[in-house]
Amino acid sequence: xxxxxxxxxxxxxxxxxxxxxxxxxxxxxxxxxxxxxxxxxxxxxxxxxxxxxxxxxxxxxxxxxxxxxxxxxxxxxxxxxxxxxxxxxxxxxxxxxxxxxxxxxxxxxxxxxxxxxxxxxxxxxxxxxxxxxxxxxxxxxxxxxxxxxxxxxxxxxxxxxxxxxxxxxxxxxxxxxxxxxxxxxxxxxxxxxxxxxxxxxxxxxxxxxxxxxxxxxxxxxxxxxxxxxxxxxxxxxxxxxxxxxxxxxxxxxxxxxxxxxxxxxxxxxxxxxxxxxxxxxxx
Numbered sequence: 001x002x003x004x005x006x007x008x009x010x011x012x013x014x015x016x017x018x019x020x021x022x023x024x025x026x027x028x029x030x031x032x033x034x035x036x037x038x039x040x041x042x043x044x045x046x047x048x049x050x051x052x053x054x055x056x057x058x059x060x061x062x063x064x065x066x067x068x069x070x071x072x073x074x075x076x077x078x079x080x081x082x083x084x085x086x087x088x089x090x091x092x093x094x095x096x097x098x099x100x101x102x103x104x105x106x107x108x109x110x111x112x113x114x115x116x117x118x119x120x121x122x123x124x125x126x127x128x129x130x131x132x133x134x135x136x137x138x139x140x141x142x143x144x145x146x147x148x149x150x151x152x153x154x155x156x157x158x159x160x161x162x163x164x165x166x167x168x169x170x171x172x173x174x175x176x177x178x179x180x181x182x183x184x185x186x187x188x189x190x191x192x193x194x195x196x197x198x199x200x201x202x203x204x205x206x207x208x209x210x211x212x213x214x215x216x217x218x219x220x221x222x223x224x225x226x227x228x229x230x231x232x233x234x235x236x237x238x239x240x241x242x243x244x245x246x247x248x249x250x251x252x253x254x255x256x257x258x259x260x261x262x263x264x265x266x267x268x269x270x271x272x273x274x275x276x277x278x279x280x281x282x283x
Contacts, residue, residue, distance in 0.1 A: 004083070004089075005032040005036065005089075008035035008082070008083055009035045011035070011083070012034075012038045012039060015038075016042075018245045021245070021272075021276075022238045023035065023238065026234045026235065026238050027232070029093075030232060030234060030235060032086070033090040033093065033094060034138060036083070037087070037134070037138065040083055040084075040087050041134060043066075043083060044104060044105055047062050047065070048063070048105075048108045048109055048111065048112055049111070052111075052112050052176075056113075059109060059112050063105060069081075069084055070101055070105075073087050073088045073091065074091070094140050094141050095140070096137060096141070097140075100136045100137050101133070101137070103128075103133045104133045104134065107126060107129025108129075110126060111130075114178065115177060115178060115179065116179050116183050117180050117182050117183065118183055118184065119182050119183065120182050120184065122182070123165075123181075123182050126180070127157070127158040127162060127165075128154060128158055130161060131158060131160055131161035131164075132155075132157040132158045133154075133157070134157050135153040135155070135157030136150055136157070138239075139153030139226075141235070142230045142234075142238070142239065144226075145231050146229050149226045149229030151222070152223045152224075152226025153223070153226060153239075155223050155226070156219065156223035156226075156242070156243060158216075159216045159220045159223060159247075160242070160246045162212055162216035163216050165180045165181070166212055166213060166249075166250070166253060166265075167249055167253070169181065169209075169260040170261045170263075171264060173193065174196075174197050179193055179196060181212065185208045185211065185212075189204035189207060189208055190204065191204050191208070196261070198261055199261055199262065200259060200261055201260050201261045205261070206258040206259065206260075209258035209260050210258055213258065216250060217250065223239075227240060241276045243279060244275045244276040244277075244278065244279030245267070245275060245276055248267045248271065248275035249267055251275075
């Protein structure tokens with residue numbers, strides 16, 4: 001079991017720098033559990049990404065295989081897969097339900113088939129599936145004193161995903177042909193999809209970015225209200241660190257006047273640590 005959790009730690013360290021940094025605020029048991037959840041999420045993401053451009057049957061086959069792995073995790077047969085073994089132990093230790101993991105698979109599968117998002121409701125649904133579910137899983141690991149506090153945990157995941165979408169608008173369009181900004185917004189501001197491949201954002205695109213940023217900021221505020229309901233002190237600190245690290249991306253975009261096409265908004269390590277310190281101190 002120790003080797004299984006160590007394998008998950010390695011996956012997390014190599015693929016999620018901000019998350020790995022925040023994980024050090026956790027006590028050892030919750031930290032290992034967080035690594036197990038992340039490692040499975042990474043597996044889902046990688047498995048489905050590899051189906052991009054392949055026939056639809058390939059995607060369906062990969063989704064079925066991932067659900068079969070969850071069947072094994074939730075069963076009692078011996079496991080020789082390190083990630084699945086650690087995930088089984090984590091789910092049983094913290095009483096984690098399977099449903100959010102199945103929803104996560106549904107959401108990541110959308111990445112291969114979805115080229116546009118119809119409206120804000122569809123955008124928020126997508127953000128829930130790929131990130132709100134992870135907030136729900138982590139809240140269960142950290143512990144909450146009221147099940148209503150799970151809502152703010154979902155909001156933090158959604159806020160972080162909205163932040164990712166704003167940061168990666170040009171990259172998603174140019175490299176993958178994906179547009180996550182709602183079509184209703186693009187139509188309202190008379191913005192063509194092709195314009196997302198340009199090097200400088202128009203005033204209309206900046207206006208859309210501000211709208212999406214406000215959606216994210218409202219959910220960061222909701223997440224803040226849920227932090228006091230986390231029962232573990234280390235869980236409160238780790239959650240606050242993640243919130244500070246990600247919301248700083250919005251600050252970088254704001255300093256650019258929300259020019260989403262002028263290169264990826266990157267937060268330096270020094271600035272990230274400063275933002276985390278400010279957020280934790282305020283909390």
